[in-house]
Amino acid sequence: MAAGGLWGTAAWSVRVVVAVPSRSPRQRSRLRTMQSTRIMVARPCLPSVSIKTSRTHTGARYDTMESAKLSLDGQDYELPVIEGSEGERGVDISRLRGESGAITLDPGYGNTGACESAICFINGEEGILRYRGYAIEQLAEHASFAEVCYLLIYGDLPSQQQLQDFSDGLTNHSMIHEDMKKFFEGYPASAHPMAVLSSMISSLATYYPEEEGNGDDDLNIIRILAKSKTMAAWAYKKSIGQPLVYPDNRLSYCGNFLNMMFSVPTEAYEVPKVVENALNVLLILHADHEQNCSTSTVRMVASSQANIFAALSAGVCALWGPLHGGANQKVLEMLEMIRQDGSDYKKYVDMAKDKDNDFRMMGFGHRVYKNFDPRATILRTACDEVLEEMGVDDPLLEIAKQLEDVALNDEYFVERKLYPNVDFYSGVLYRAMGIPTNMFTVMFALGRLPGWIAHLKELRDDPTTRINRPRQIYTGPTARDYTQVAQR
């Protein structure tokens, strides 16, 4: 429940009490629907399979025997308390406005559950991240990115045949329409590849309009995953003036992307295995993170029944910001700035701690993880391995290590639980792999695509989905009369 500043003006109090759960007919039918819904999925490159909605086999939410009581202006309102499959609880306020005329206020949505979801579980306090129940540590160690895509989108790990068919789809659909090559010619060489990627994904809607018989969600899912890596690599090639390299069906998803990024027609190029493996891990670690800014954006746009390409393109735009996916680029820019300034990293630590200074230590802190980010732990080890195997000796990486040391020991950072986050290490690792700084956020987007798609699919498959439309507390002028411009 919200505890925003405006709440202080009214006599609100909330307490959890044990009461008989009150379920409306709509809630009851919703629960029934959730328990029984099965979806037939016909995929382009896959056999026709029957997939349960993820809610069915994760146990879904259930109404507890508890309710919260909210008192406002002398009247009590009973609010059902619901519980997720991992025990996290929420107060269901969906009927509050209808019954009391009041809304909750929660700027930044830190206390607001926008949906029920069976895709990703995070426990920020304990540093737990699971996709469809599988620990991120196990997936990073054993799975391929294609496998994780399938898991997130369809709810279960694929069988060998399903994985083969899915991977074939990702390979066979990786070329983009030849006309789209001309789009790349139109962008300035300085164009940020995130701008190019979001525009290109949006442009796919012009080639595969859902309303004209191309509305096969599964085929479009394959198309987006397969073509995005081509479009991302081409955005980079365009920016450095090199010829575009076509996908090569003999290569893996990660190998293909790296080949399109780094090979040139004039000489042989073999994707280094260590880099291919590191990319596989990076993409898996980025693949989902429940209701973050970009995923919420995708859900918001998709809730208006906009086409899949438009919703995912919006996700790319949301990810771009420096407080979200753009942070990995900012980390490297910060390290470079420190290096150019004589590598005096302590000066920047002091700046970050200074309340009168806007400077923030990029790559530190997280809204959800207040202990450690399990992805950062995995990447820290991967970083050491890759740097050693590739023999990278980089002054920026030295500065990164010194900053990490500060974060783990300085009182300011320890008190506020500001640990290095996934972007800190991913930036360092991408640099070691030869990925240019302005492509970092694009890499994040490629990894996050299956997560966005899984959420979009979950939202579309839920018959109770309504258009997302938050409310507000209006604080502007009250009614006043228009005055002619001459009188102002």
Ligand code: ACO
């Ligand atoms: N450097 C210095 N101080 C910081 C930092 C930082 N990176 N992050 C937070 N703080 C301080 C704040 O000033 C605040 O201090 P105060 O309590 O004395 O006022 C306290 O820590 C809490 O900070 P909030 O801004 O309230 O934390 P919030 O949860 O809103 O923000 C965020 C999380 C956006 C990630 C923030 O830590 C930040 O800006 N980090 C840098 C950007 C970054 O790395 N983003 C990537 C996030 S991970 C991802 O998107 C995959």
